[in-house]
Amino acid sequence: MNETNRSLIHLVDLKKVFFTDEVETHALSGVHFDIAQGDYVAIEGPSGSGKSTLLSILGMLDTPSGGRYLLNGEPVESLDNAQRAHIRNREIGFIFQAFNLIGDLTVFENVELPLTYRSGISKQERKERVHEALERVRMAHRIRHYPAQLSGGQQQRVAVARALVGKPSILLADEPTGNLDSKNGEAVMGLLSELHSGGATICMVTHDPRYSAYADCSIHMFDGRIVDEETLNRLREEEDRRIADHARGGRTA
Amino acid sequence: MDKLLYDLRYAVRTLAQTPGVACTVILTLGLGLGLVAAVFTIFNAYIFRADEVRDPHELFAVRRQPTATAEAEPFTQDAYDALLRETEIFTDAIALGPQIDRWIDGQRMEGPLVTGNFFQVLGVSAALGRTFTAADDLAGNRVLVLGQRAWQRYFAGDPGIIGRTVRVNEMTFDVLGVMPAGFRGLGIDPPDFWMPLALAGDLGRGADGALPVDIVGRLRPGMSHGEALARLDAWDLRRSAETTGARPAASLVIEPRQGKVPLSVDTMLTFLPLFFAFGLILLIGCANVANLLFARGVARQREIGIRFAIGASRRRIVRQLLTESLVLALAAAAFGFGVSRLVLASVVNYVTSAMTGLGDIRLALMPADWRVVLFLVAAAIASTLCFALVPALRATRVELAQAMHGAVTHDVRPGRARNMLIALQVTGSVLLLICAAIFLRSSWRAASNDPGVRIADTVFLGIGNEQARDSILDAVRADPEVAALAAMSPAALRALAGTAAGKSAATYRWVSPEYFDILGVAVMRGRLFTPDERGAPVAVVSERMAQALWPGRDPLGQELRLEPDPNEAEGAPVAPAQMPRFTGAAVVIGVARDVAGFRVGGATLLAGPDVYLQATTETAGTSLALRVRGDPAIVVRGLRERLATIDPAIGEIVPLQELARMEATLLEIPFWLTLALGALALVLTLSGLFSVLTYLVAQRTREIGVRIALGATRYRISALALAQSIRPVGIGLLLGGGLAAALGALLLATPAAELIGQTVRLFDPLAYGASLLLVIAACAGASLVPALRAGQVDPVTALRRD
Incomplete structure (x- = not known):
């Protein structure tokens, strides 16, 4: 993380607790970190470590149970739904594992969608910005196609264009290669690197070390906490050993 | 505006991509909207729609106020002449004499006697030929103007009717013109003809100026209602003193006369049950559509989640969903307009042709004007809020983080809202079917009632003119029939x-x-x-x-x-x-x-x-x-023609059988009405129940697979699915039955209780029982198919489902 720049995202002791019936699950337990303008951060960790929960909170799809979250220096953890929607629309661009394009809309309309939720943008300006975004991901030639007519890689490029079109402060990518083969995965990662080189701030969740290598730095998560890489590896090994012991115990019994 | 257009465009496209859903909604809502619009068209025709005359707002009728002890005394033809001569309240005024009925070329027709300036003052021209002039309103001028309905019905719309001579009882009249279809002559129903007031004597109505008339005038521009009344009162006082030497028995009133029924509590009470009964169908339709939208909302959670994720506010998404629903509702309103015209045409045709037992019913197809269109649009908007708002609010209550990962908030169990909608539908169906059964039983009772007299070949003949009694008796005795x-x-x-x-x-x-x-x-x-x-x-x-x-x-x-x-x-x-x-x-x-x-x-x-x-x-x-001898209806027709030549004002000649059947025939109208509405309500309810259960079974397929894997029998699975409908249907049955009984009790608490009690058995246990059983059987049938389907789920396939 680039500490010389002003923090775009500043998390202090962030917590998230889920309550299901009488069971209390701590998805995030005191997470601290900063993301500065122009950073490319990868969040790594095994399944259930809290990385997707963290990304949901960063993207303001979810609210923290405790702690502070400052976006561009403004506290956002206690905003109401409409204010959060406003910030999502202007400051955040999402790239999902499952692309999440709307099947009823064409490529153009999918990319245009975030702009339709803004006021003060003329139709002409919307058109120009959509074209520009699609040019950047090299999908301008598929403008009239529907998502179902595209390959997975193409769909994800359209999703990236949709994330870019609103000129957000940060791109949040949740396992962006999870639904792609390795060739298309590499292509998408290449596209993100290209965007980063152009100045984009990116925060990506992945469990694949190959892809986290594209980022400037990685945050490792385990059991809702940020740990360093060494600790993460040790904890993983301990976990694996415990599972193996348990399995052996079960067989001997 | 740009966003609205975007929403509209997207709404139209979304609906085009799901034509099945769109058609279902348009048909269901269109039916309900059409039925309500049909009632409104009648309401509009009688209450709101002024006659098609020039500047109807300028037309005012003068009449005497009835007193507590005496009926309102009508004006005479002399009073009309005096009012015109001695006051300047009206720029011009007309006198409408009594409504008379006459045999014209063998057809019994009705119409008023009017002054020669009648059509000029009202500012209407004939559709064919010409109207009266002052010169026509002179004694001996036997002329008439036909109404559009009479021309179409009795003269087959013959364009050569103008100048033709027609036989009016024993006299001959020349037809001067035919009036346009919309013209009602300031009445509620269009008359068959108009004749000059000067013919009152020829027509046996007296010609001494004492003929009672209605006076209607065009208020002088700039004259206020109050000023006109003050001047009229002064004139009345003066005239009364001159003619009788006393003060007038009752004060005068001046009121708008535009050929429509005044909107009063009584008129509202007449129309309220109709709006309620027809509105029930719309409500049931809305409930069906709301249930459909609940299901669609679940299916669209992912799309809605994406929209949220890219920054749409909840209000914005709700607005978009409501726009989609409004597009559907407006399309349904357009379809409903057609339904309303079809329903009205069918009812008018049925009443005028099939219900001959009630005599010549002067009913024409009510025109639909801008008010009907406005009503439909307003009803479509209200319906949209009714069926779409709650589903839209529910659909936008998503767990965003889950929705983004493709996990939808499954709403698989019949929630309170869904149960409530089914219960509401069953309530409406039960209520209408109980009403239909009560009317049916009452109609049967009336039809099977033994009057204790011979009716098959008996005819009643009223003698109105005692002077003609002997001649009538001679003619009847000589009649071979x-x-x-x-x-x-x-x-x-x-x-x-x-x-x-x-x-x-x-x-x-x-x-x-x-x-x-x-x-x-x-x-x-x-x-x-x-x-x-x-x-x-x-x-x-x-x-x-x-x-x-x-x-x-x-x-x-x-x-x-x-x-x-x-x-x-x-x-x-x-x-x-x-x-x-x-x-x-x-x-x-x-x-x-x-x-x-x-x-x-x-x-x-x-x-x-x-x-x-x-x-x-x-x-x-x-x-x-x-x-x-022979068919009484045919005999009566012949007798009427023959006796009318002796006494133009011959009284009623009616087959006794027709009279005896009248009560049953009258009861048939509400029976068919409520039966049609009840059947419609039941069909909509059943389709709703079937769809909801089918949807629930589909949503619970995986759970059903698990249950079967855990040892549940197919019978138990079917019973489980069936049980989902028992509660809302049960509540609907209780509410519907209770509401019918409460309505019955309410009716029996009105001043008309005795009449109602004698005509219909409001608490007929057989009607209640049969209706409830019918609804139970139908609901069981509709639930059985999805329930059996649930029992047929293949656990292996179900457990493999994503």
Whole structure:
């Protein structure tokens, strides 16, 4: 993380607790970190470590149970739904594992969608910005196609264009290669690197070390906490050993 | 605007991509909207729609206010002339004489007598030919103008009608013109014709200026209502002093006259049940659509989640969902417009052609104007809020983080809202079907009622003009289609019947001896009147009367005293003034079988009487009962034509069978109406129930697979699915039955309770039971298919489902 720049995202002791019936699950337990303008951060960790929960909170799809979250220096953890929607629309661009394009809309309309939720943008300006975004991901030639007519890689490029079109402060990518083969995965990662080189701030969740290598730095998560890489590896090994012991115990019994 | 257009464009595209859903919604809502629009079209035609005349807001009628003790006295033709001459309240005014009915070229038609300036003042021209001028309104000018309906119906729209001579009873008239379709002549229903007021004398209505008329004028520009009334009052005071030397008996009122029914509490009470019954279908349709949208909302959670993720606010997404629904509702309104026209055309056609038992019903297809369109649009918007708002709010209550990962918040169990909607639908269906069953049973009862008199070949003939009695009797006696005739007082008269033991209320009727044979009233004991007993104090009593006055004794030879009943005015049948009242003693010579009679519109005809006194066909005020040969309806038509040449104002000639069936026929109208609505409601309810259960079973397929894997039998799975409908249907049955009973109790608490109670059995247990059973069976049938389908789920496939 680039500490010389002003923090775009500043998390202090962030917590998230889920309550299901009488069971209390701590998805995030005191997470601290900063993301500065122009950073490319990868969040790594095994399944259930809290990385997707963290990304949901960063993207303001979810609210923290405790702690502070400052976006561009403004506290956002206690905003109401409409204010959060406003910030999502202007400051955040999402790239999902499952692309999440709307099947009823064409490529153009999918990319245009975030702009339709803004006021003060003329139709002409919307058109120009959509074209520009699609040019950047090299999908301008598929403008009239529907998502179902595209390959997975193409769909994800359209999703990236949709994330870019609103000129957000940060791109949040949740396992962006999870639904792609390795060739298309590499292509998408290449596209993100290209965007980063152009100045984009990116925060990506992945469990694949190959892809986290594209980022400037990685945050490792385990059991809702940020740990360093060494600790993460040790904890993983301990976990694996415990599972193996348990399995052996079960067989001997 | 840009966003609205975007929402509209997207809405149209989304709906085009799901044509099944769109069609279902449009059909369901369109049906409901169409039915409500049909009622509104009638309401509009009578309440809002002014007649198609020039500047109807300028037209005001003058009349006298009725007082607490006296009826409003009508204006005369002389008063009309004086008002025109002596005041400047109106720029011009017209006089409408009484409505008369005449046989015109063999068809019975109705219309008013009007002044020659009638059409000019109203500012309407003829569609064909010309209207009256002042020159036409002179005695001896036998001309008429036809209404559009009469021209179409009785003259087949013959364009050569202008200048043709038509026979009006025994006279001939020239047809001057035909009025356009929308013109009603300031009435509610369009007349068949208009004739000049100057012909009142020729038409037997008097020509001495005392003819009662309605005065309608065009208020002078700039004159306020209050000023006009003040001037009218001053004129009335002056005129009254000059003509009678006294003050007017009642004050004058001046009120708008635009050819529509004033909007009053009574009119609202008339239309309210119709709006309620038809509105129920719309409500049930809305419930169906809401259920569909609930399901669609679940299916669209991912899309909605994406929209949230890219920054759409909840209000924005709700607006978009409502736009989609509004597009559907507006399309449904357009379809509903067609439905309303079709429904009205069918009803008008049915009432005018199939319900001949009610006579010539002057009903035309009500036009649909901008108000109907506006009503439909407003109803579509209201319906949208009704069926779409809650589903839209629910659909936008998503767990964003989950939705982004493709996990939707499954709403698989029938939630409270869904149960409530099904219960509401069942309630409406039960209510309407119970009403239909009550009307059906009442109609059957009325149709199967034995009046106790011979009706198949009996015809009633009223004699309105005593001067023509002899000629009419001669004509009837000479008519080969009349086998026999008898005299009878048109209504039973009330009296106090006294014996040595005491007095009791009784009714008596003047009849000639042939009456008993023609009406098939058997004499059980004693004998009938003989011709030489004419005027003698002898009487035939009914069995009931004999038993009441002389229990256990022989009534024959007993003396019966009849004296005026001081309570006769209260609810007494109206008998002609010239009908003699009997006071004195009479000796009982016979006992006749009791006659139950039959009910028509709240009155019981031919019931009783308790005492028969002898009359002859020459007795003034009596009507005739005829036994006819052949089809009574055909005989009646011939008699009307022939007798109208003797007396243009010949009274009613009606087959008794027609009268006897009238109550049943009248009850058939609400029966068919509620049956059609109830059937529609049930079909919509069943389709809703079926869809919801099918959807729930589909959503729970994985759970069903797990249950089967855990050992549940197919029977138990089916029962589980079936159980989901039991609660809402049960609640609907209870509410529907309860609501019907509550409505019944409410009706019995109104002043019309007695009449209602005699006409329909509001708490008929068979009607309730049969309706509830029908709904239970239908709902069970609709639930059974998805329930059985649930039992057929393949656990292996179900567990492999994503």
